[in-house]
Amino acid sequence: MNIIHFWRALWGIVGRELWRFVTQRERFISALVRPLVWLFVFAAGFRAALGLAIAPPYETYILYEVYITPGLCGMIQLFNGMQSSLSMVYDREMGSMRILLVCPLPRWFLLLSKLLAGTGVSVLQVYVFLAIAWFYDIQAPWQGYLWLLPALILSGLMLGALGLLLSSFIKQLENFAGVMNFVIFPMFFMSTALYPLWKLKESSVLLHNLAQYNPFSQAVELVRFALYGQFNQYAFIYTLTAFVIFMTVAVIGYNPSRGMMIKKVGT
Amino acid sequence: MFKNNIITPLLLALTVTAHAETVFVTLEKDNALAVVDPIAGKLIKTVSIGQRPRGIAISPDNKFLYVATSDDNTIKIIAADTLKEVGKLPSGEDPETFALNPAGDMLYVSNEDDSLVTVIDIAKQKVIKQIKVGVEPEGITVSPDNRWLISASETTNMLHWIDAKTNAIVENTLVDPRPRAVSFTADSQQLWMTSEMAGTLMVIDVKTKQPIKTVSFNVTGVTADKIQPVGVVIDKERQRAYIALGPANRVAVVNAQTYEVENVLLVGSRVWNLAFSPDEKRLYTTNGVSNDMSIVDLESQTVTKSVGVGSYPWGVAVKP
Numbered sequence: 001m002n003i004i005h006f007w008r009a010l011w012g013i014v015g016r017e018l019w020r021f022v023t024q025r026e027r028f029i030s031a032l033v034r035p036l037v038w039l040f041v042f043a044a045g046f047r048a049a050l051g052l053a054i055a056p057p058y059e060t061y062i063l064y065e066v067y068i069t070p071g072l073c074g075m076i077q078l079f080n081g082m083q084s085s086l087s088m089v090y091d092r093e094m095g096s097m098r099i100l101l102v103c104p105l106p107r108w109f110l111l112l113s114k115l116l117a118g119t120g121v122s123v124l125q126v127y128v129f130l131a132i133a134w135f136y137d138i139q140a141p142w143q144g145y146l147w148l149l150p151a152l153i154l155s156g157l158m159l160g161a162l163g164l165l166l167s168s169f170i171k172q173l174e175n176f177a178g179v180m181n182f183v184i185f186p187m188f189f190m191s192t193a194l195y196p197l198w199k200l201k202e203s204s205v206l207l208h209n210l211a212q213y214n215p216f217s218q219a220v221e222l223v224r225f226a227l228y229g230q231f232n233q234y235a236f237i238y239t240l241t242a243f244v245i246f247m248t249v250a251v252i253g254y255n256p257s258r259g260m261m262i263k264k265v266g267t
Numbered sequence: 268m269f270k271n272n273i274i275t276p277l278l279l280a281l282t283v284t285a286h287a288e289t290v291f292v293t294l295e296k297d298n299a300l301a302v303v304d305p306i307a308g309k310l311i312k313t314v315s316i317g318q319r320p321r322g323i324a325i326s327p328d329n330k331f332l333y334v335a336t337s338d339d340n341t342i343k344i345i346a347a348d349t350l351k352e353v354g355k356l357p358s359g360e361d362p363e364t365f366a367l368n369p370a371g372d373m374l375y376v377s378n379e380d381d382s383l384v385t386v387i388d389i390a391k392q393k394v395i396k397q398i399k400v401g402v403e404p405e406g407i408t409v410s411p412d413n414r415w416l417i418s419a420s421e422t423t424n425m426l427h428w429i430d431a432k433t434n435a436i437v438e439n440t441l442v443d444p445r446p447r448a449v450s451f452t453a454d455s456q457q458l459w460m461t462s463e464m465a466g467t468l469m470v471i472d473v474k475t476k477q478p479i480k481t482v483s484f485n486v487t488g489v490t491a492d493k494i495q496p497v498g499v500v501i502d503k504e505r506q507r508a509y510i511a512l513g514p515a516n517r518v519a520v521v522n523a524q525t526y527e528v529e530n531v532l533l534v535g536s537r538v539w540n541l542a543f544s545p546d547e548k549r550l551y552t553t554n555g556v557s558n559d560m561s562i563v564d565l566e567s568q569t570v571t572k573s574v575g576v577g578s579y580p581w582g583v584a585v586k587p
Binding site for chain 2: 054062
């Protein structure tokens with residue numbers, strides 16, 4: 001087993017995912033429609049025409065649509081991560097997962113490849129979304145768009161790893177609705193994607209605390225700071241730690257001898 | 268890490284190339300003067316100045332600041348380098364706004380409560396004349412050619428054209444309700460005036476002394492009652508003018524050739540007065556309610572930073 005085998009497997013998985021993304025125009029459009037509806041409709045309603053109070057990384061007053069944009073980048077990645085987990089469940093039901101997992105490469109590598117594939121797609125989606133937002137007068141310094149890339153990769157990996165972890169628990173495709181209700185929506189709404197922490201504190205300390213410790217919040221903050229050329233160390237460490245934990249548990253979950261697969265085989 | 272490694276050196280490089288100017292902001296409630304480094308975007312210090320400081324101007328040689336300390340009923344002369352008081356001018360009651368002539372030897376004060384314009388000889392520190400004007404004079408300016416002194420009466424809704432040599436009113440122009448600030452173009456051919464109550468900007472031809480254009484403002488999501496234009500400045504080339512829209516928290520960018528509103532820039536709450544940097548690459552605003560000033564980069568037409576300065580920032584002056 002040499003490096004070529006690893007490369008072939010990685011490219012096979014990533015290439016398949018990217019090819020799927022490019023050829024499935026409906027998927028591409030629908031992935032963009034969701035954040036754009038939030039931006040053009042939801043954010044327009046909460047415009048904060050007189051400006052939001054200044055909080056880092058912003059150095060002056062901003063409109064609500066400027067605030068919500070990094071949160072919507074996070075939303076794209078959150079839904080993408082969950083969609084990847086959905087496709088894992090689908091693959092398992094269809095049997096293609098078995099082909100992948102019997103490949104003589106380490107399981108963690110195969111899962112990581114799957115994760116990188118999903119993250120690559122989500123990064124593409126985010127940049128297309130930001131390009132559209134640019135014409136809607138939501139413009140960050142050009143350097144910010146470069147710093148954004150590593151931040152998006154890390155946040156995408158973390159959210160993708162969470163998806164993998166969840167997919168190791170889900171027995172059937174039908175159970176995915178539960179993921180929407182119990183994971184995606186609470187994670188999204190109880191975060192700094194839509195409202196700044198100080199605003200959440202005004203309404204509920206509990207909500208503030210939940211949002212503060214929500215890994216999705218930290219991923220959004222990492223992305224928000226990067227978009228303005230700044231590095232949020234706390235958010236970086238928090239997101240990285242969450243990724244390592246989620247990934248480790250997901251790898252264990254996909255181990256037939258130890259993880260959740262035993263239970264699934266049993267059912 | 269990114270910020271420290273990459274952006275800070277870039278900012279430092281910019282700092283070295285940019286002129287190190289100083290911005291002074293009067294703080295009406297703190298009885299103080301804020302000193303700001305606008306390139307670094309930082310408040311350097313705050314200095315006690317007198318009771319309720321509002322209007323501020325710098326002498327043409329940049330050596331002295333004049334600050335109207337309204338509750339002290341005087342205009343203080345402050346050394347621009349040391350910020351020490353070096354004299355006082357007899358301004359009359361409750362001075363708020365005032366104007367220097369281009370030579371910097373005469374100072375004209377609006378005495379709102381007495382409906383007067385007080386003319387002060389700076390060298391002699393003496394009042395040489397008090398001119399009776401309309402009710403509640405507020406905006407005041409001198410044309411760059413030193414031909415006209417303009418006083419705007421808020422309640423009379425009138426501009427008074429005062430001959431700067433004789434200090435006598437020559438003509439009056441009726442304008443939109445509650446005129447606030449007045450400013451001449453560099454060529455002294457036009458006078459621009461803001462009407463707080465009508466929410467408009469009027470451009471007046473100096474030859475005919477009649478309005479040639481009235482500009483209205485519209486800010487998406489902001490009701491018309493919040494659009495209350497106050498400060499107005501026009502660049503030397505008469506390419507663009509900038510108008511503070513008060514509680515609309517915006518600075519309007521008006522094309523000074525076509526009179527079209529090109530943009531509205533979001534700044535702090537109740538933006539009040541405006542000043543250019545000496546090279547006219549930046550614009551500084553005082554935001555009365557949010558207790559800060561905003562810095563606008565005029566090349567990119569973006570607000571780059573808002574800097575906390577203290578309570579109720581009012582007037583702004585820039586020293587090169």
